[in-house]
Amino acid sequence: MGRLKFQTPTGMHDIVGEEEKYFQKIFDICQKIANFYRFERIETPILEQTALFTKGVGNATDIVQKQMFTFNSNGDSLTLRPEGTAPVMRAYLQLGMKSLPQPVKLWYFGPFFRKERPQFGRFRQFWQFGFEIIGNKSPVLDSLILQIFYNLLKELNLKDLIVEINSIGCSNCRPHFKRALLSYFKARQKSLCQDCKKRLKENPLRILDCKQEKCRQIISQAPQILDYLCEECHNHLKEVLEFCDEISIPYSLNPYLVRGLDYYTKTTFEIFETKSENKNLALVGGGRYDNLAKILGGVSTPAVGGAGGVERIVILMKKQKEKLNLFYQPKVFLAQLGKLAKRKSLILLEEFRKSKILVGELISSESLKSQLDRANKMGARYVLILGQKEALRDEIIIKDMKTGTQKTIKLDKVVKEIKKRLKNYASES
Numbered sequence: 001m002g003r004l005k006f007q008t009p010t011g012m013h014d015i016v017g018e019e020e021k022y023f024q025k026i027f028d029i030c031q032k033i034a035n036f037y038r039f040e041r042i043e044t045p046i047l048e049q050t051a052l053f054t055k056g057v058g059n060a061t062d063i064v065q066k067q068m069f070t071f072n073s074n075g076d077s078l079t080l081r082p083e084g085t086a087p088v089m090r091a092y093l094q095l096g097m098k099s100l101p102q103p104v105k106l107w108y109f110g111p112f113f114r115k116e117r118p119q120f121g122r123f124r125q126f127w128q129f130g131f132e133i134i135g136n137k138s139p140v141l142d143s144l145i146l147q148i149f150y151n152l153l154k155e156l157n158l159k160d161l162i163v164e165i166n167s168i169g170c171s172n173c174r175p176h177f178k179r180a181l182l183s184y185f186k187a188r189q190k191s192l193c194q195d196c197k198k199r200l201k202e203n204p205l206r207i208l209d210c211k212q213e214k215c216r217q218i219i220s221q222a223p224q225i226l227d228y229l230c231e232e233c234h235n236h237l238k239e240v241l242e243f244c245d246e247i248s249i250p251y252s253l254n255p256y257l258v259r260g261l262d263y264y265t266k267t268t269f270e271i272f273e274t275k276s277e278n279k280n281l282a283l284v285g286g287g288r289y290d291n292l293a294k295i296l297g298g299v300s301t302p303a304v305g306g307a308g309g310v311e312r313i314v315i316l317m318k319k320q321k322e323k324l325n326l327f328y329q330p331k332v333f334l335a336q337l338g339k340l341a342k343r344k345s346l347i348l349l350e351e352f353r354k355s356k357i358l359v360g361e362l363i364s365s366e367s368l369k370s371q372l373d374r375a376n377k378m379g380a381r382y383v384l385i386l387g388q389k390e391a392l393r394d395e396i397i398i399k400d401m402k403t404g405t406q407k408t409i410k411l412d413k414v415v416k417e418i419k420k421r422l423k424n425y426a427s428e429s
């Protein structure tokens with residue numbers, strides 16, 4: 001067969017089957033953690049005004065310069081959201097969440113879009129979950145965010161995790177560091193890659209993020225932010241690290257971790273798998289962003305948060321052979337034959353559903369054999385058979401697949417009878 005005319009757009013994929021089960025598992029654990037820590041779910045629109053990102057994320061960032069899907073709609077410039085923090089802060093400001101008890105805790109789980117060159121672990125539509133705490137500057141909240149993301153990955157049974165942490169200072173101390181960086185890199189300008197030559201003009205901090213080998217060598221001798229932090233930023237970082245020690249989160253200080261976005265202040269972090277062949281593929285990234293509210297035109301509001309990439313976590317779960325047992329197989333199967341039996345089966349299925357008993361079916365089938373085959377594959381213990389004769393008499397056959405015995409009972413008694421048998425079955429096994 002030739003290639004079908006319609007395919008998913010480059011770098012985008014369907015989430016279905018096994019993939020969907022992994023997504024669901026990650027969602028469930030996010031939700032459980034969110035409920036415990038009282039994070040409220042927020043889902044912002046997929047589209048935002050482009051300026052939210054050019055201003056919030058920053059004009060000089062890769063996201064804004066190269067990766068946004070932007071289009072005009074009746075004179076408005078709109079962009080498919082490339083990340084979640086700026087939209088969440090936009091919502092906080094727009095909806096007046098400042099008047100709520102602070103800090104406000106929000107979480108999300110949804111698709112994001114970046115026009116990247118598609119490659120392993122890097123897609124154009126990918127899913128992220130994020131946790132954001134807005135309205136307080138205490139370092140203990142940075143630690144809480146770290147704890148949430150780290151433990152979320154642990155609950156997914158992921159092994160060999162490491163948190164990389166850095167501080168990129170604040171508007172008091174960062175300018176001194178930037179100046180030192182600028183003069184260091186200017187003196188070595190000729191040896192930098194093309195992108196870094198540009199970054200030198202726009203934001204020298206971003207050079208630290210460069211993955212090119214020739215730049216990495218120069219970066220390894222560059223001034224380090226930790227030597228330039230003001231007292232407040234220094235103490236903030238110290239407290240975050242002390243907490244990580246206390247709860248045994250494995251971390252390493254990475255003075256080059258600046259993250260690709262402009263809104264960060266103080267703490268930045270990423271979580272990796274230590275055995276990953278591709279060191280550029282973080283599972284989670286985040287940090288503190290005390291200036292974002294102001295950049296977006298609101299009153300200054302400290303905040304901290306992060307986001308995890310669902311696809312990358314799924315890749316790792318598969319690699320680490322994390323087994324899923326999401327599809328609970330029904331122990332009961334309802335087989336039917338004939339029009340009247342089909343109609344009565346529909347009603348019966350709803351009765352079982354309301355009684356919270358899982359029942360398998362193949363209601364479209366006209367063949368008893370294929371229905372019994374399906375019941376066998378599912379490993380059903382009890383098969384209910386509603387044939388033409390039984391349907392007329394309001395009866396149903398219960399066949400015990402283990403013992404081979406069968407019994408005919410009144411249709412209106414079957415839910416109760418199955419409930420009883422399942423209880424015995426549970427205590428047997």
Ligand code: AMP
Nearest residue numbers: 121122123126282283284285307308309
């Ligand atoms: P970032 O804020 O860019 O660090 O993104 C946070 C997390 O989202 C990353 O750690 C990745 O797990 C994930 N992520 C970011 N970009 C992509 C992408 N293009 N494809 C898949 N996952 C991504």
